[in-house]
Amino acid sequence: MAPRPNAGTKGVPRAEREQQILDVASIAFGTVGFAATNIADVARDAGISKPLIYNYFGSKEGLFAACLDASADLLATEIERIARGDAVGIERGLLTLAGMFEVLEDRRHVWRLLHDPSAPTTGRIAEVVRTHAARIDKLAHEGVHELLALAGVDDERDVSAMTATWLGIVDSLIDWWVAHPDEDAAAMTERASRLAVALLSDGQRGEA
Amino acid sequence: MAPRPNAGTKGVPRAEREQQILDVASIAFGTVGFAATNIADVARDAGISKPLIYNYFGSKEGLFAACLDASADLLATEIERIARGDAVGIERGLLTLAGMFEVLEDRRHVWRLLHDPSAPTTGRIAEVVRTHAARIDKLAHEGVHELLALAGVDDERDVSAMTATWLGIVDSLIDWWVAHPDEDAAAMTERASRLAVALLSDGQRGEA
DNA sequence: AAGATATGACTTCTCGGTAAGTTACCATGT
DNA sequence: ACATGGTAACTTACCGAGAAGTCATATCTT
Numbered sequence: 318m319a320p321r322p323n324a325g326t327k328g329v330p331r332a333e334r335e336q337q338i339l340d341v342a343s344i345a346f347g348t349v350g351f352a353a354t355n356i357a358d359v360a361r362d363a364g365i366s367k368p369l370i371y372n373y374f375g376s377k378e379g380l381f382a383a384c385l386d387a388s389a390d391l392l393a394t395e396i397e398r399i400a401r402g403d404a405v406g407i408e409r410g411l412l413t414l415a416g417m418f419e420v421l422e423d424r425r426h427v428w429r430l431l432h433d434p435s436a437p438t439t440g441r442i443a444e445v446v447r448t449h450a451a452r453i454d455k456l457a458h459e460g461v462h463e464l465l466a467l468a469g470v471d472d473e474r475d476v477s478a479m480t481a482t483w484l485g486i487v488d489s490l491i492d493w494w495v496a497h498p499d500e501d502a503a504a505m506t507e508r509a510s511r512l513a514v515a516l517l518s519d520g521q522r523g524e525a
Numbered sequence: 526m527a528p529r530p531n532a533g534t535k536g537v538p539r540a541e542r543e544q545q546i547l548d549v550a551s552i553a554f555g556t557v558g559f560a561a562t563n564i565a566d567v568a569r570d571a572g573i574s575k576p577l578i579y580n581y582f583g584s585k586e587g588l589f590a591a592c593l594d595a596s597a598d599l600l601a602t603e604i605e606r607i608a609r610g611d612a613v614g615i616e617r618g619l620l621t622l623a624g625m626f627e628v629l630e631d632r633r634h635v636w637r638l639l640h641d642p643s644a645p646t647t648g649r650i651a652e653v654v655r656t657h658a659a660r661i662d663k664l665a666h667e668g669v670h671e672l673l674a675l676a677g678v679d680d681e682r683d684v685s686a687m688t689a690t691w692l693g694i695v696d697s698l699i700d701w702w703v704a705h706p707d708e709d710a711a712a713m714t715e716r717a718s719r720l721a722v723a724l725l726s727d728g729q730r731g732e733a
Numbered sequence: 734a735a736g737a738t739a740t741g742a743c744t745t746c747t748c749g750g751t752a753a754g755t756t757a758c759c760a761t762g763t
Numbered sequence: 764a765c766a767t768g769g770t771a772a773c774t775t776a777c778c779g780a781g782a783a784g785t786c787a788t789a790t791c792t793t
Binding site for chain 4: 325326327328329330331334365366367368369372
Binding site: 348349350351352353434435464465467468469470474475477478479481482484485486488489490492493497508511512514515516517518 | 556557558559560561642643672673675676677678680682683685686687689690692693694696697698700701705716719720722723724725726
């Protein structure tokens with residue numbers, strides 16, 4: 318048999334290697350989505366071979382699910398923590414954003430995995446996504462319900478639409494953040510506050 | 526040769542057939558994205574065969590580009606029309622939304638084609654997407670710049686982040702609309718106004 | 734006859750996934 | 764000290780499904 322010059326262990330322990338792979342994969346999945354992500358590319362970018370990924374994660378779906386599992390729980394837990402606080406309305410929203418920026422600081426793209434339309438709608442991925450997304454949606458809905466109640470709006474469809482909008486706002490701020498890597502979590506938090514204040518300032522009143 | 530029972534014309538003129546295909550394809554691309562869309566499925570759903578699609582649109586990319594071309598121009602033109610009006614701030618935003626709901630009434634999913642991360646980033650698609658997206662982004666940026674100026678915010682990054690957020694708001698409202706097909710454009714417009722008023726109401730002030 | 738509308742069957746190629754083997758490390762017995 | 768064997772970390776080379784894209788041909792209208 319011909320020798321295989323690159324075979325054999327490189328002495329990197331599994332846990333560490335898995336993390337490297339997850340980092341690269343999260344970026345790929347988060348950037349172009351599940352369907353457009355190529356496992357061979359992920360392997361190349363992670364500096365290892367394709368079978369190692371399959372050895373560690375089983376399948377493309379398994380890899381995607383692992384990316385989510387590694388972070389989504391942290392995220393939901395943080396949001397729940399803030400929900401237990403006594404902030405309401407816009408204040409709660411801004412606090413939540415701050416918490417999310419903190420948690421996502423080094424894994425910004427993970428957020429997008431929760432809303433990847435090209436991800437499978439059946440099987441393990443769907444289940445994992447649904448679980449995490451439902452947890453977050455529930456909290457968002459609760460917060461928005463509170464916020465709208467303060468303004469005298471109670472229609473369930475209004476709350477539903479506003480919840481979707483709130484999640485969309487989070488989406489876009491995180492997307493913007495991904496596009497501006499020099500910004501840190503604290504700066505994003507300040508920026509978000511500044512924009513909220515500007516929107517609610519006297520200049521905007523009475524025009525709607 | 527054995528006869529091919531389904532071959533031959535069905536008497537549907539090209540223009541009409543193209544529109545049928547575009548309708549089906551827009552939904553597919555808009556729902557699951559470019560990469561996850563299967564041309565054979567599109568053909569089946571449109572009630573015709575795959576080669577006809579290739580005959581009319583040349584390639585998967587050509588089909589995607591045609592979906593955009595058929596609608597994005599209408600959309601940008603409408604937004605430009607509103608931008609030429611004298612509305613500013615939130616008011617301009619709401620008017621723009623109303624115009625978009627009107628234009629998108631029967632082609633709601635098209636909006637998502639403009640932000641499909643799984644679409645190719647080179648070639649004709651990229652060019653078409655960039656052209657249309659740039660046109661809309663420019664108007665959004667302009668409107669947001671105006672709005673923030675009213676509140677005394679001038680930082681370019683703030684404007685940039687707020688523009689992204691605004692587009693995200695539009696995104697999510699349209700997504701919500703897609704998920705609630707019974708709602709018509711007028712109802713969406715009213716809903717958006719109601720939510721804007723609620724957000725800017727006294728109940729929310731002084732908390733940020 | 735010509736040209737537009739249409740399709741079944743095919744080719745080609747990408748990409749998820751796998752089989753089988755290679756190298757390094759480490760524990761144990763002598 | 765050093766063979767021995769077990770295990771973890773790794774790769775090359777390949778397979779097969781399925782999807783993009785094509786070809787040759789058929790049917791309808793004028």
